[in-house]
Amino acid sequence: MIEDVRRAQIIESAIETFAEVGYSGTSLARIAERAGISKGVISYHFAGKDELMEQLVDQVYREITGFVAPRVERESTAAGRLRARLRSVAEYVQGHRSQLLALAEVFNNLRDANDQLRYGETFNEPIYQSQEAMLRAGQDSGELRDFDARVMAVTVQAAIDAMIAYWGAYPEHDIAAHAEQLADLFENGIRAHHAGQETDR
Template sequence: MRSENEPGGRKEPSFIEQARRRQIVAAAIDTVAEQGFGAASLAAIARTAGVSKGVISYHFSGKEELMEACVEGIYTGIAERVVPKLEGLAPLEMIREHVLAVAHEGLTHRDEMLAVGEIVTHLRRKDGSLRYGVADNEVLYQGYEHMYALGRSEGVLREFDHRVMAVTLQASLDAMFGYWVAHPGSDLMAHAEQLADLVVAAVRNPGGSA
């Protein structure tokens, strides 16, 4: 998910400016995770970051752009940590490990998961429409479809509509995290194990090799 507010015509930010932006984004994530989207005003985020509200306004045009930077940073971080775990795996192992690796992100980066859930649910454009929706999952869907195409080419996956499965998988992952947030005592990794088993069973070619 990328920001809609690309800095047109602006010079490349300096190392110090980039570091300050990262500091503000990290503070915004912590504030949203702890206080919720509605209470995460720029003033509250500034207090968490230990800077003035003016410093935030210098780097971001407003709360919308800052929240978009949070979402982009969170998803980029997840991809950078999860993708290397899938490299070199056989297709079915890759499909299973993907579910488990994403769930593990929830355990090791809980605040990020809480924050992104709050932002995606509540952030709206100036016209009142939700900023994020199913259309913003396109990159994720394409990644899943790539896994399925690889499995089909090797004969280990049955024939099925790759887009339908991709949409179903992402909805299942979202529901998994939603349930975990609503029921903090639930076992996230046990849920992920069951989900991974279901996904593999759904796509496996009974006549193919593992």
């Protein structure tokens, strides 16, 4: 338990350091200084900076999933789940700016042994699969119209990523309203329209 607490402290210090000084300015020594420990303590818990960054990503994604998933699962319709996902991601982001800035630094810079981005497009595959399954369920129930669920899943995630990136650059931007606008756009684009049904919200 003590080791878990120490690892969490190091990861939190890494998050704040990446968010403050960026990828190029972040070193194990600087993270250790922020955490009030020696660099050797970090080396005891992590094999190196790369492993620390990977654990940082894992931790933040677990936090996001733990925040978003329950809110999505409370909804009984595909459109409701999509709206809940957009809303809850925006809500999480508002309260965790440092985490999102740190993720961006890692995603845009960490490379593998082949000099390819460690967190490239394929990193989102589990998200695509989950979203695609939800959309297909909505199509099977007749709630949603016929469309390519994979294309829509990729498009939704791209819209979320763009929303977060824009808010990162313009923190005064109303990200909650942005999420509602996206939800309206997607809902009007994916739901099945029946005779006599209005097409606008």
